[in-house]
Amino acid sequence: MSCGSEYASQLRSRGFRMTPQRMAILHVLHHAGTHLSPGEIYRRARRELPGITEPTVYRTLEFLVENSLVQPSHSGNGHFTYQIAGRDHHHIICRACGNEIEVDHSLLENLYQILEKASGFRNINSHLTFLGVCPSCGTS
Amino acid sequence: MSCGSEYASQLRSRGFRMTPQRMAILHVLHHAGTHLSPGEIYRRARRELPGITEPTVYRTLEFLVENSLVQPSHSGNGHFTYQIAGRDHHHIICRACGNEIEVDHSLLENLYQILEKASGFRNINSHLTFLGVCPSCGTS
DNA sequence: TTAGTTATTGCAAAAACTTGCAATAAGGAG
DNA sequence: CTCCTTATTGCAAGTTTTTGCAATAACTAA
Numbered sequence: 499m500s501c502g503s504e505y506a507s508q509l510r511s512r513g514f515r516m517t518p519q520r521m522a523i524l525h526v527l528h529h530a531g532t533h534l535s536p537g538e539i540y541r542r543a544r545r546e547l548p549g550i551t552e553p554t555v556y557r558t559l560e561f562l563v564e565n566s567l568v569q570p571s572h573s574g575n576g577h578f579t580y581q582i583a584g585r586d587h588h589h590i591i592c593r594a595c596g597n598e599i600e601v602d603h604s605l606l607e608n609l610y611q612i613l614e615k616a617s618g619f620r621n622i623n624s625h626l627t628f629l630g631v632c633p634s635c636g637t638s
Numbered sequence: 639m640s641c642g643s644e645y646a647s648q649l650r651s652r653g654f655r656m657t658p659q660r661m662a663i664l665h666v667l668h669h670a671g672t673h674l675s676p677g678e679i680y681r682r683a684r685r686e687l688p689g690i691t692e693p694t695v696y697r698t699l700e701f702l703v704e705n706s707l708v709q710p711s712h713s714g715n716g717h718f719t720y721q722i723a724g725r726d727h728h729h730i731i732c733r734a735c736g737n738e739i740e741v742d743h744s745l746l747e748n749l750y751q752i753l754e755k756a757s758g759f760r761n762i763n764s765h766l767t768f769l770g771v772c773p774s775c776g777t778s
Numbered sequence: 779t780t781a782g783t784t785a786t787t788g789c790a791a792a793a794a795c796t797t798g799c800a801a802t803a804a805g806g807a808g
Numbered sequence: 809c810t811c812c813t814t815a816t817t818g819c820a821a822g823t824t825t826t827t828g829c830a831a832t833a834a835c836t837a838a
Contacts, residue, residue, distance in 0.1 A: 515834045578716035590759050609749045619730050622770035630762035655804050
């Protein structure tokens with residue numbers, strides 16, 4: 499709960515409220531160290547706050563993403579996975595074994611500028627997931 | 639159906655079969671001109687093949703992706719969307735209005751090489767979806 | 779501290795997606 | 809053309825995700 503008040507004031511300053519449900523989910527993500535699926539988040543949050551419901555978890559995650567406290571990323575299979583917002587990074591998942599590594603955002607910064615210039619879009623900031631074949635699965 | 643036999647032989651040469659269900663889905667995607675959600679594909683395919691079922695649509699899409707006849711991409715909300723495989727491109731979706739444009743893959747080619755060199759992964763070929771703010775929604 | 783406003787939650791039901799398994803039918807062999 | 813093998817489908821039931829709405833409770837202001 500050390501970080502709770504930090505999150506709380508971030509939300510309050512934008513006119514939102516801190517609730518036990520949001521705390522529980524933030525706590526789960528804060529201590530997970532990696533991204534989790536909504537189902538897994540629900541299961542863990544329930545340990546801290548037994549009454550929490552699934553719809554609340556889904557809505558809360560969406561809310562926290564909109565407020566930049568949580569970062570969504572794509573799992574290989576087309577679903578979202580969530581982690582606490584922090585250092586900007588991306589993922590590469592091995593198409594063969596599912597193994598996954600992080601890529602620092604600095605490698606992509608250049609591309610983002612090119613994209614913004616070419617498209618006219620501004621403020622591009624997606625978290626990306628690449629699929630490839632990892633060194634140990636590489637055949638040829 | 640002009641293109642059907644083309645697809646059929648591609649599958650048969652790999653030991654798979656061409657079926658009315660696969661034909662219907664390929665036909666839908668071939669004529670859509672854009673990416674569609676599984677639900678929308680199901681609805682349209684049913685017009686061509688009334689008996690087709692939802693599980694078949696989901697399984698077929700996954701199958702066609704694995705065989706590179708269909709290209710999956712992420713919609714802004716975390717779900718998959720599908721289109722006929724063809725010219726390599728990516729998407730930028732406006733976070734505000736949902737408007738969406740295509741970006742040619744050539745802009746990213748450089749990045750892919752950098753990523754492969756930096757990570758040791760090979761054969762990186764994801765279709766990417768970026769989120770940004772489009773020119774007409776840009777405020778400041 | 780209390781009362782009021784309204785953001786947020788839980789409930790219930792729907793929609794979207796997945797899975798296992800028996801029945802079917804595509805395509806090759808004879 | 810007919811039979812056989814087995815890839816593929818449909819069915820039925822499960823899980824996951826979404827939605828609407830009434831009840832609740834966080835925060836603000838007095």
